[in-house]
Amino acid sequence: MTERAAEREPLGRVVRPVVPLAVADFADGMAFGALAVSIGLGVLAPVVMSLLVFSGSAQYGAIAVLGHDGSLWAVVGTAAALNARYLLMGTTIAPALTGSPWSRVGRALLITDGSWAVAHRGGGRYDMRVLTVAGLLCLCGWTAGTALGAVLGGAIGDPARFGLDAAYPVFFLGLLRSQLTSGRAWSLAAVGVAAVAGLAPFTPPGIPVLLAGAAGAVAGAVLGARR
Amino acid sequence: MTGVWWVVAALALTSVALRVVLPLVLGGRELPGWLGAALLNAGPALLAGLVVMLLWPSGPQVSAFRTLTALAGVSVGVVLLAAKRSILTAMAGAALVSALLRLLLS
Structure with missing residues (x-):
């Protein structure tokens, strides 16, 4: 649109x-x-x-x-x-x-x-x-x-x-739902989850989300290169 | 100006700078192809990461009970979303279940 x-x-x-x-x-x-x-x-x-x-x-x-x-x-x-x-x-x-x-x-x-x-x-x-x-x-x-x-x-x-605190994540999950239309999108979302879950215990708050986005960009490039 | 107002001013400046600088510089321009593709891929990862960040305990003061009851609420929200309910319904369901569990179990 x-x-x-x-x-x-x-x-x-x-x-x-x-x-x-x-x-x-x-x-x-x-x-x-x-x-x-x-x-x-x-x-x-x-x-x-x-x-x-x-x-x-x-x-x-x-x-x-x-x-x-x-x-x-x-x-x-x-x-x-x-x-x-x-x-x-x-x-x-x-x-x-x-x-x-x-x-x-x-x-x-x-x-x-x-x-x-x-x-x-x-x-x-x-x-x-x-x-x-x-x-x-x-x-x-x-x-x-x-x-x-x-x-x-x-x-x-x-x-x-x-x-x-339970309602906010559901809002973003609802928006994410509309984007998960392909295996590639699911893979990128999984990369975001793994990045935040892996980094959150060791990095200052806020940084993991930024790095999750960056990891998604890199993963997307790798997935794209293989296709 | 007291200490509190210095904090407010510093936070405001930081927040404005992080929000405004790149849109001001790049606004209205086509991004290079490689950057556009990279950012396209960042979207689902960023959204999924936000969900995990919101559920991650923000510090030791957040109890396991609170985290688990939030997860239970989110699970109900996910079921509602999977059943094609609206986001508003799913949010309300998640908050209601989480609040009820805290009321009944605490």
């Missing part, structure tokens, strides 16, 4: 697959807000952080480091490692990012795991309208959830009891 074709799609059809992700981001944002307040960040700082950083993994990582009295550099290093996969995602999506530099920057800022995955149309094509809508809805959900969680604080209790 080209971007022009996607723009003719009704907005409701674009929004529908994004809603569960935004709802999950809202709930996860509440948990983050409550956690941030519990380590003494106050109410405003976590909300501004969610608005500007917009990355659950990096923000949770930063909170973990801050909670152990880590330095500013340790916080930044952790966040950079956790978000390094955005380099790969940004590269995959770059050809579809047309328009002025400001337009490209604006859309690139909305790249998250979820918006990147839901905007993927297969064959290396991306739907920029879906990326924009998904990114904006998730940004709203994540930031609003953070604000509510920060205000409610400890009244939320243990967020793990909602089972959200």
Whole structure:
């Protein structure tokens, strides 16, 4: 599907697959807000952080480091490692990012795991309208959830009891389902699983996913060369 | 500016840089054939890797009970996806089973 074709799609059809992700981001944002307040960040700082950083993994990582009295550099290093996969995602999506530099920057800022995955149309094509809508809805959900969680604080209790940590992987599995249409795709997915499972115990968080993507690229080249 | 706000500013700069630099440089241009093919292959591996990363305990503070109940929820989600249910249904099923197990067994 080209971007022009996607723009003719009704907005409701674009929004529908994004809603569960935004709802999950809202709930996860509440948990983050409550956690941030519990380590003494106050109410405003976590909300501004969610608005500007917009990355659950990096923000949770930063909170973990801050909670152990880590330095500013340790916080930044952790966040950079956790978000390094955005380099790969940004590269995959770059050809579809047309328009002025400001337009490209604006859309690139909305790249998250979820918006990147839901905007993927297969064959290396991306739907920029879906990326924009998904990114904006998730940004709203994540930031609003953070604000509510920060205000409610400890009244939320243990967020793990909602089972959200089981819902997120299923979202990505659902998107992966549509890509697993050949033995080659299954092989590449298996390479990704093996790479993360093999590297996660030994490398900083975030790096295994980046390397999983790189391993998939190499494996794809090898598979292609044999055919 | 207090320490907290330095952290917020540094995190924001890091996050923006990682998201924006390559799309700004490469945006709208056709990638070289070899790079395009490589990135095409990276997609399924990256998605599958994300799933494993989300299930991997993020630290020693995450208990085996929490990981196992999450896996049980994900298993239900996988069954629902295999039964051609929507992603939303599968996500809700996974969260519900995981939450119920934690409520009943903890």
